[in-house]
Amino acid sequence: MKRRDFLTGAAVSGVAAAAAGGLAAPAIAQDKQEWKLVTTWPKNAPGVGVNAQRFADAVTEMSGGRLTVRLFSAGELVPPFECLDAVQSDVAQMAHATPYYWVGKSPALNYFSTIPFGLTAWELAGWLYFGGGQELWDEVYAPFGVKGLYAGNSGVxxxxxxxxxxxxxxxxxxxxxxxxxxxxxxxxxxxxxxxxxxxxxxxxxxxxxxxxxxxxxxxxxxxxxxxxxxxxxxxxxxxxxPGPALEVMVNKARWDSLSPDLKAIVTRAAQASSAESLADFTYHNIDIYSQIAEKWxxxxxxxxxxxxxxxxxxxxxxxxxxxAAKDALVKKVHDSYMAYNQKAWRYQNNADLPVLQMRKWFFENA
Amino acid sequence: MKRRDFLTGAAVSGVAAAAAGGLAAPAIAQDKQEWKLVTTWPKNAPGVGVNAQRFADAVTEMSGGRLTVRLFSAGELVPPFECLDAVQSDVAQMAHATPYYWVGKSPALNYFSTIPFGLTAWELAGWLYFGGGQELWDEVYAPFGVKGLYAGNSGVxxxxxxxxxxxxxxxxxxxxxxxxxxxxxxxxxxxxxxxxxxxxxxxxxxxxxxxxxxxxxxxxxxxxxxxxxxxxxxxxxxxxxPGPALEVMVNKARWDSLSPDLKAIVTRAAQASSAESLADFTYHNIDIYSQIAEKWxxxxxxxxxxxxxxxxxxxxxxxxxxxAAKDALVKKVHDSYMAYNQKAWRYQNNADLPVLQMRKWFFENA
Structure with a gap:
């Protein structure tokens, strides 16, 4: 199933029409495009496959079908570990995965998923959105012609x-x-x-x-x-x-071709997905963990x-x-991540850590 | 500045036009509407006012201006603690606030912001999205004619x-x-x-x-x-x-009148905002905390x-x-929240808590 889908041709002309027509264009047929989203996850796998489908549906819904995202599970269009290549070559326009699957392309990608003794989910989002992490990620992905967006987290x-x-x-x-x-x-x-x-x-x-x-x-x-x-x-x-990230990866030329409203829709759908995904893992881990003693x-x-x-x-x-000694870009990513990781550790000793500790006084004592 | 804005009339006819025209209608003038978003925050206050503005801009951008959200800071249109009344009466169509500002309406609203020894930000999102929290919140807000959406969190x-x-x-x-x-x-x-x-x-x-x-x-x-x-x-x-929530509150009739794409846009904008806001507070708290010893x-x-x-x-x-003894609905909310809070405490003793503790071995020892 590695053939280029029959829809690809139509999608290309759709991009051109949207770019020419701009926001004022009526939502008629030539403005609609369909993008393929390949994933590294088995079909409907809880947390990951389901989250990828929710992201795809959110883009389709928010755009009123002007950008319809069709999901292909692992192996349906390309093998899971060929997703980056598929997006680079525009066989698929997007992928849902995790950056450290592509460490063969650059070892810097470890830092955008997770590293041992590294950042929690919410700290990682802070670094990506406000600490220069996204800009570094863009630099790492640039040679491969893809744009990465933070789109989920399993938590601890x-x-x-x-x-x-x-x-x-x-x-x-x-x-x-x-x-x-x-x-x-x-x-x-x-x-x-x-x-x-x-x-x-x-x-x-x-x-x-x-x-x-x-x-x-x-x-x-x-x-x-x-x-x-x-x-x-x-x-x-x-x-x-401590907080492995999920990503949505977009073919860079496709990304650049999006009208401002569709670019905002893809960006916010990924960001929304990051919140929904962490909540999903957190809720279900808490729930299933509470059943272990009785059921297993x-x-x-x-x-x-x-x-x-x-x-x-x-x-x-x-x-x-x-x-970090491998090349200058890995070192740059490492230094930025680690300086923040060290500051995060010091802060959390007086923030998240004691808050998680003190809850015992409510349940054990009160 | 409590007068009904001159735009309100236009906005009402816009809703009707959108409902009649549906998704296939061209994006021409009569499909556009402007909603007023009142907030409880000072203009451009970091974390809260800025986050509210980002939410407003996201909806405007994603809808390509079909739903333009115009923000009014605390006191600009109504006093901060009259935001819920303003949304209920459609003086404003939305508000950006935190639920426990309205405990005078129902003490159950404490649980949708934060309670002492309660849920962390990501646990709260889990309860709202996957643990029945949103449905309970809908029940609490129903008598006031508003719909609440989780839209941010300051973290600890x-x-x-x-x-x-x-x-x-x-x-x-x-x-x-x-x-x-x-x-x-x-x-x-x-x-x-x-x-x-x-x-x-x-x-x-x-x-x-x-x-x-x-x-x-x-x-x-x-x-x-x-x-x-x-x-x-x-x-x-x-x-x-431990994790106070920010909310976007929408006039329920306005909410019900939204086309499916605009409803998805408002929903996902709020969810995206929840991720961005927690990341914002986390990043900046970590950063400023690291400067305390030297600067202050x-x-x-x-x-x-x-x-x-x-x-x-x-x-x-x-x-x-x-x-919880005040009325049946408060008790229902309390029981749901507390059962989950207790399970969350037990789980986190073997999850987030030791992860936050073990980072010391990396920075102190390695």
Missing amino acids: QAGGWFNKEINSVEDLKGLKMRIAGLGGEVMRRLGVAVTLTPPGEIMPSLMSGAVDAAEWVSPWLDIAFGLQKAAKYYYMPAFHE PDVQVRSLNDDILKALAKTTREVVDEL | QAGGWFNKEINSVEDLKGLKMRIAGLGGEVMRRLGVAVTLTPPGEIMPSLMSGAVDAAEWVSPWLDIAFGLQKAAKYYYMPAFHE PDVQVRSLNDDILKALAKTTREVVDEL
């Missing part, structure tokens, strides 16, 4: 499902684990044999013993994928994914101890410092 | 500026303090003489000694209003405002100790339980 993820308890750094050595992103590289350096099985194969590989541990997302999606049947120690939260009594929730976290933090520092 | 607020250290519950007794919302009632029961001076008078009243302590928002706005000049002990964070060396950041927090939590429980 879980550390993963393990078939044994992890009480020391020594316990990690020789472990076979499915883990994504820079967290995988950190684990590898601590002696873990890291693999990256596709989502649909995580549960079977953990069940069969092909891996000893696996991380996927957080309670809502992990349990939907059945991981609680395959291993009983659930380590929460993830050290390596074998599950044992655990946390990594401070000695292990210290080793992970030290190794993360080595990994990101090496990353 | 600060506890306030004090002219002395607070080391025990005893130290609160006899204190004169400016404090808003249910937090004020909690403080009152612990012996504080509570006042609610308007924003512009907070700094002078603290400077003159008319009050001994005052809370406003968080570092970004507090410092913009000059509170650091008036008292040196800055207590962070607030026990009483006299400021001493403090936290309330656990004994005081326990007393505040116990009194909060009494206050909200009395609130």
Whole structure:
């Protein structure tokens, strides 16, 4: 299904008509265009596939059908990891994904998804919208002919499902684990044999013993994928994914061709989606987590101890410092992100952190 | 400036034309309408006034001017605390405010802004979008002929500026303090003489000694209003405002009259605004907080100790339980919010809380 869709020709002429006609043009047929949105997500996958569909529908609705967005799930038009290429070549006009899927293009893209011990969802949005993050992202994507828009966040993820308890750094050595992103590289350096099985194969590989541990997302999606049947120690939260971003990526020439109202619609649809997505993950994680003890009594929730976290933090520092040394643009992104991350850490020690701590006095004491 | 604007007549006929013409109608003059948005905020006030203007501009831009939103700051068209009445009577078609300004209409509205020891910004969005919160809010607003949309959040607020250290519950007794919302009632029961001076008078009243302590928002706005000049002990964070919401309120008949595309535009503009606003407060609080030690060396950041927090939590429980006993609808809102708040607390003990704690290992140790 990699052929260029029959609608592409019509869409191109639609762009030209809209550009020529401007805002005053009547909403007649030649002003309508259809864009293809490819995604890296399985059809209707909770949180990600559903969120991508909501974004597509929002653009279609807000534009009254003048820009209709048609969604293609992973593999329907192009394989999931060819989404960036598809948007660059205008096979699709948009993609819904996460930036660190394209680290092969630039390692700087890690910072626009998430890095270990990095920014929370709302801090990341602050950096992107108000701290120069979007401008840096534009610079990273420019050579690939795409424009990135922040469009969602899973919030804090879980550390993963393990078939044994992890009480020391020594316990990690020789472990076979499915883990994504820079967290995988950190684990590898601590002696873990890291693999990256596709989502649909995580549960079977953990069940069969092909891996000893696996991380996927957080309670809502992990349990939907059945991981609680395959291993009983659930380590929460993830050290390596404090707030992974979802993105909408647009072909840059298509982006530039949009009339001001349609550009505003795509921009605000992505921003709205970022709020809706974080709320979706937050609500459903809270809800499903409250059911674990009753529905899956074998599950044992655990946390990594401070000695292990210290080793992970030290190794993360080595990994990101090496990353920043790769080229000038990665360093520029790294320096901007890290200066803000350090200030965020100091601020949150007197803001979000104590607020989350003090709620216990209401429920335990009052 | 309370007169009905000359544009109101034109706007009404615009609604009728849009309803009759539907989506296929050309974007000519009779399809255009202008709505007035009144706000409770001073003109261009950072975070709130600016956010309201961005929302107004987003609707205007996305609709290509078919729905132009004209903003009136506090007092320009109606006094700030008459915004709900103005929208109900269609003097303005929309307002930008926060629900707990209207607790005189229903005490249930506290839960849609914030309550002490309550939900964070992203948890609140989860409850509103996915946990039945919006439906309850619709029920609370229905008698007043308005529709509420979640449109922003300041995130965690600060506890306030004090002219002395607070080391025990005893130290609160006899204190004169400016404090808003249910937090004020909690403080009152612990012996504080509570006042609610308007924003512009907070700094002078603290400077003159008319009050001994005052809370406003968080570092970004507090410092913009000059509170650091008036008292040196800055207590962070607030026990009483873990994530206060901003709202867009729409006249219900106007809301019902919107074509599907314009309804989607207003809905998504509010949702986008919620993400942008939280990012705005988060970024600027982090940034300004990092400058305190150098720029305002006299400021001493403090936290309330656990004994005081326990007393505040116990009194909060009494206050909200009395609130819930007021009527059946308040109880319904209270029960829904509190069941979720308790589950959120348990989940966050293994999610956001340890993620915020573990970042220290990266910056202190690695």
